[in-house]
Amino acid sequence: MSFYRATEMPELEVSAWCSTPAPLTMAGLLGKVVVLYAFQMLCEGCVTEALPQAQRVWEAFSREDVVVLGLHTVFESHGRMGDEALRQFLLEKGFGFPVAVDAPGLLWTPRTMEKLGLQGTPSVILVDRVGRRRMQKLGFVGDDVLWREIGVLVG
Numbered sequence: 001m002s003f004y005r006a007t008e009m010p011e012l013e014v015s016a017w018c019s020t021p022a023p024l025t026m027a028g029l030l031g032k033v034v035v036l037y038a039f040q041m042l043c044e045g046c047v048t049e050a051l052p053q054a055q056r057v058w059e060a061f062s063r064e065d066v067v068v069l070g071l072h073t074v075f076e077s078h079g080r081m082g083d084e085a086l087r088q089f090l091l092e093k094g095f096g097f098p099v100a101v102d103a104p105g106l107l108w109t110p111r112t113m114e115k116l117g118l119q120g121t122p123s124v125i126l127v128d129r130v131g132r133r134r135m136q137k138l139g140f141v142g143d144d145v146l147w148r149e150i151g152v153l154v155g
Contacts, residue, residue: 006133008132009026009034009131015103016101018083019096019097029067033128034066035054035127036124037122038073038116038122039121050122050140051093054068057146071100071113072099074102116133117136
């Protein structure tokens with residue numbers, strides 16, 4: 001992997017879940033490759049590039065091997081991006097993968113965003129089958145690069 005020195009992926013700190021019947025944990029996802037998209041629903045790059053890509057990954061790879069997670073990490077416009085607005089947004093846009101709502105931090109930065117050292121949205125993180133972050137990138141990653149990196153981790 002060319003983007004990131006492998007480090008253990010911590011548990012997400014989540015206040016709510018969408019599009020999943022039960023909460024998910026990183027420990028419970030060991031054995032699978034996790035593709036985590038940090039986003040805000042009012043972020044143009046998230047809505048036009050990252051989330052559609054997340055949906056493509058969700059549809060393209062076996063769920064036995066790859067799990068796609070969204071992390072709605074709101075660090076601005078809190079009042080307009082509550083849990084119910086997020087659920088409606090996901091439904092309207094047709095995004096079917098599980099989405100965690102990042103737990104609020106003490107100030108503006110949500111807890112998981114801070115814990116992972118995310119610099120903004122969209123961000124994508126790849127986690128290997130043993131729970132190590134193998135890629136963490138701010139901004140959009142092209143399908144060709146992402147698919148190749150996922151393939152290496154699945155292989």
